[in-house]
Amino acid sequence: MKKRQLVTIKGTKNGLSLHLNDYCSYDELLREIQVKLNESSTLHNEKKDIKVTVELGNRYVTEAQKEEIKLLIQEKQNLFVQDINSNLVTKKEAENWLKKNEVKSITSIVRSGQILEVPGDLLLIGDVNPGGKVIAGGNIYIMGQLKGIAHAGYNGDEKAIVAASIMKPTQIRISQYIDRDLVDRPTKAVREMECAYVNDQAIKIDRLQVLPHLRPNLVNMGGGI
Incomplete structure (x- = not known):
């Protein structure tokens, strides 16, 4: 009977990929990793570090088991574990993903000195007054006047956008980009329903209608924004 293969080693342009069988026991897997690494002629001939x-x-593994696999592989002096990927997610990871992708709908006026922060997208039905601040991990949609500060994509999402019925902010931030000069926009330049986005490493403001072309993967909201 042909022995089933528990560990498959594949060479890639970035290094090595180890595909582990997800049906065998964890202990069997560790033994097979050790055997495969010892047998691999590729590793014996390489002198530079391999990712x-x-x-x-x-297969589900705990953080401690991930560390054990990592240390076992890195016993070979020229091997460095860059990533450990799994098709499974933990309940906590799933909950965090849902929070980050949730559109939080709030009806309120954000007054001077107040800060409203959400982990995902924010749909605010109301105004942001001067001195008020709204922060979101994703996009910010304001059905009202933005006269305060808006910070979208605070976790580094440069594709995030800020949209408002009336766009007259004192400051807009998207990811690490900041534009403080928007408060001085000429009154005639302010139009109903505008959006701010990052383009060529700078924040731009344009009509809301440009979004389908600029951000085609933006989540569709039934009936439009």
Whole structure:
């Protein structure tokens, strides 16, 4: 009977990829990793450091087990584990993903000195007064006047946008980009329903209608924004 293969080593342009069987026991897997690494002629001939990506498939492993696999592989002096990937997510990871992708709908006026912050997208039905601040991990949609500060994509999402019925902010931030000069926009330049976005490493403001072309992957909201 042909022995089933528990560990498959594949060479990639970035290094090595280790595909681990997700049906065998964890202890069997560790033994097989050790055997495969010892047998691999590629490793014996290489003198420079090799990056390794570990693919767990549908196997769940704890953080301690991930560290054990990592240390076992890195016993070979020229191997460095770059990533350990799994098709599975923990309940906590799933909850965090949902929070980041949730559109939080709030009806309120954000007054001077107040800060409204959400982990995902924000749909605010109301105004942001001068001195008020709204912060979101994703996009910010304001059905009202933006006269205060808006910071979208605070976790580094440069594709995030800020949209408002009336766009007269004292400051807009998207990811690490800041524009403080928007408060001095000529009154005639202010139009209903505008959006701010990052383009060529600078924040731009334009009509809301440009969004389908600029951000085609933006989540569609039924009936439009």
